[in-house]
Amino acid sequence: MSSGAVVQFGYSRHPDQECPSAAPAHHAVVVVGAGPVGLSLAIDLAQRGQPVVLLDDADRIGEGSRAICFSKRSLEYWDRLGVGARMVDKGVVWNIGRIYHGADQLYQFDLLPEDGHKMPAFINLQQYYAEAYLVDRVAELPGISLRWRNKVTALEQRNDQVVLMVETPEGPYRLAAAYVIACDGARSNLRQMVGADFDGQVFEDQFLIADVKMTAEFPTERWFWFDPPFHAGRSALLHRQPDDIWRIDLQLSPDADPAVERRPENVRPRIARMLGHDDFDFEWISLYKFQCRRMKRFVHGRVVFAGDAAHQVSPFGARGANSGLEDAENLSWKLVRVLDGSSPASLLQSYDIERSFAADENIRESTRSTDFMAPSSPAEARLRQAALALGRDTAFAKRMINGGRLSVPSVYPSPLSTPDGDAWSGGVVPGASLVDAPLATRDGAATYLSDAFAAAGKRFTLLQFANGAAIEPPADVAVIRIGESEPLADRAGLLAKRYDAAPGAAYLLRPDGYVAARFKHPTRAAIDAALARAVGEVWS
Amino acid sequence: MTLSTASNFAKPDDAFRLVVEAHRGLSDETSAVLDAALVLVLANHIGDIDVLREAIAVAKRALTDPAAPAAGAA
Ligand SMILES: Cc1cc2nc3c(=O)[nH]c(=O)nc-3n(C[C@H](O)[C@H](O)[C@H](O)COP(=O)(O)OP(=O)(O)OC[C@H]3O[C@@H](n4cnc5c(N)ncnc54)[C@H](O)[C@@H]3O)c2cc1C
Numbered sequence: 001m002s003s004g005a006v007v008q009f010g011y012s013r014h015p016d017q018e019c020p021s022a023a024p025a026h027h028a029v030v031v032v033g034a035g036p037v038g039l040s041l042a043i044d045l046a047q048r049g050q051p052v053v054l055l056d057d058a059d060r061i062g063e064g065s066r067a068i069c070f071s072k073r074s075l076e077y078w079d080r081l082g083v084g085a086r087m088v089d090k091g092v093v094w095n096i097g098r099i100y101h102g103a104d105q106l107y108q109f110d111l112l113p114e115d116g117h118k119m120p121a122f123i124n125l126q127q128y129y130a131e132a133y134l135v136d137r138v139a140e141l142p143g144i145s146l147r148w149r150n151k152v153t154a155l156e157q158r159n160d161q162v163v164l165m166v167e168t169p170e171g172p173y174r175l176a177a178a179y180v181i182a183c184d185g186a187r188s189n190l191r192q193m194v195g196a197d198f199d200g201q202v203f204e205d206q207f208l209i210a211d212v213k214m215t216a217e218f219p220t221e222r223w224f225w226f227d228p229p230f231h232a233g234r235s236a237l238l239h240r241q242p243d244d245i246w247r248i249d250l251q252l253s254p255d256a257d258p259a260v261e262r263r264p265e266n267v268r269p270r271i272a273r274m275l276g277h278d279d280f281d282f283e284w285i286s287l288y289k290f291q292c293r294r295m296k297r298f299v300h301g302r303v304v305f306a307g308d309a310a311h312q313v314s315p316f317g318a319r320g321a322n323s324g325l326e327d328a329e330n331l332s333w334k335l336v337r338v339l340d341g342s343s344p345a346s347l348l349q350s351y352d353i354e355r356s357f358a359a360d361e362n363i364r365e366s367t368r369s370t371d372f373m374a375p376s377s378p379a380e381a382r383l384r385q386a387a388l389a390l391g392r393d394t395a396f397a398k399r400m401i402n403g404g405r406l407s408v409p410s411v412y413p414s415p416l417s418t419p420d421g422d423a424w425s426g427g428v429v430p431g432a433s434l435v436d437a438p439l440a441t442r443d444g445a446a447t448y449l450s451d452a453f454a455a456a457g458k459r460f461t462l463l464q465f466a467n468g469a470a471i472e473p474p475a476d477v478a479v480i481r482i483g484e485s486e487p488l489a490d491r492a493g494l495l496a497k498r499y500d501a502a503p504g505a506a507y508l509l510r511p512d513g514y515v516a517a518r519f520k521h522p523t524r525a526a527i528d529a530a531l532a533r534a535v536g537e538v539w540s
Numbered sequence: 541m542t543l544s545t546a547s548n549f550a551k552p553d554d555a556f557r558l559v560v561e562a563h564r565g566l567s568d569e570t571s572a573v574l575d576a577a578l579v580l581v582l583a584n585h586i587g588d589i590d591v592l593r594e595a596i597a598v599a600k601r602a603l604t605d606p607a608a609p610a611a612g613a614a
Contacts, residue, residue, distance in 0.1 A: 396584040400580065
């Protein structure tokens, strides 16, 4: 059995390790954990001009069978970080999912039923590729000191800084930081160091996850079975990854013996029954019990938690890494503003509020999916049985069948948002993330709103639907003007449609691409007020 | 919309009878599956989450009916 594309990194000594322990080197930001979340956050901070130290206790990536499904939102974020194209090129793009009961298809769904988006609904890509590409990107940027085999073993919070004890192959050293961002995964050491708990639900059923290599003609779609003929009474999932690797999830009973179930000679016949042939090799086999849990607070003084360290979900719905990346994009710009003094430190509370809301939503969704797969009482099992049976010929029951609700970004109820003052019918509400749309440049080239936003500098941006004189934006606010005689035109009319925008309307976008406010008839005063709120100067 | 607990059927006995007869001849387990399916069908027909919530609250009162202590204890 191979273990995927292992990439090995070397430890190297850093001059910070020469500092006397009483006078440790001081940095503005130390990110702990170079998983997808810590790496993305470090890149985002560096691109915003904020130097960062990134510590990881390991020195390799490529072990284990973890995330494969990366969402549109994650791809849009990675595109802004300069790695979107590489991820999409390597990944397999998919939009369609099918749900089966027994041998029959109950329904199919299309996660991106409309055109005019730069990014697909999802790609499948092994997490080790995603991490490797992020590490490559880190190396291209000035300002990130990535230190492998640097394990944080202790943490001390002071009023003005955090002091970390870091263990290396050459012994320990101390490091001080204004802020420490803990992206150290579900088993977070830092969480224990701040004395926070991590409560939630453990699911009894076990899941066997196998990555198998085979050449197969199955389409690039997500196939989910309840009670399939090849795995009676339980659920199964089949999903394609790059390199002719296929992800297979098989639900096992709570009392299955992990050591026995994991043996290739026991897994092989199950999968052969599923595929109808025996012509495959194992890339990876593991057994999981899933959990949904979160920290009560993500901000503990000067230590801020993100990704799996802060919240953990079962994988049905692909809400783990994807939500961690949303944490990173939410936190990055806020941290930069707090550090450069342009926003009060309390802006970080909005990270806690917004991402707590998202964590609750993600936990709720993935708990519901997992419960549906493994009903915990006879009554629950009967309701599921009824839904599955009715799902054969009624539309309503099909939609109750829950084989995983795939990750979409939350719409934040946020103190940073300005409530609508105008009557909108649809569009993108304050607290929601940017919805992409196709645009044309003056010379007719095709582009996207997401590209225009990135080109404008990933900062506060006023998206204006031109109508006569432009509003002079506040200092430091970029402008994207849309109109026939403007740099960008909405030829297909999709932007106006998706934003319910008539000429004259304006949207104020945050640096993470979320809508802060929108106006049908903007005034400079209204924009100033919305901006003051969005940067945390006025707390509503 | 709020849950209506007024009498809505012209002939309530017919409605009650219809449900009772649907269960005739079924084992307890099969009956329970039928109830589950019926609940989903009717809940969808109502199509209003607040009404459904109210309906559940009203239905739960039947579990604590002092005249039926066995149901409450089950
Ligand atoms: C079977 C399975 C399938 C999944 N599928 C999906 C999916 O399809 N889509 C999805 O979005 N998510 C999925 N997930 C979840 C996803 O893998 C995680 O959410 C994601 O890895 C979290 O990233 P992270 O950066 O927060 O943490 P991690 O990836 O866990 O990274 C934490 C890092 O911190 C380092 N570290 C730990 N302690 C220390 C310390 N004391 N000092 C220094 N460094 C430290 C570790 O070495 C590690 O590199 C899946 C998970 C599983 C198990």
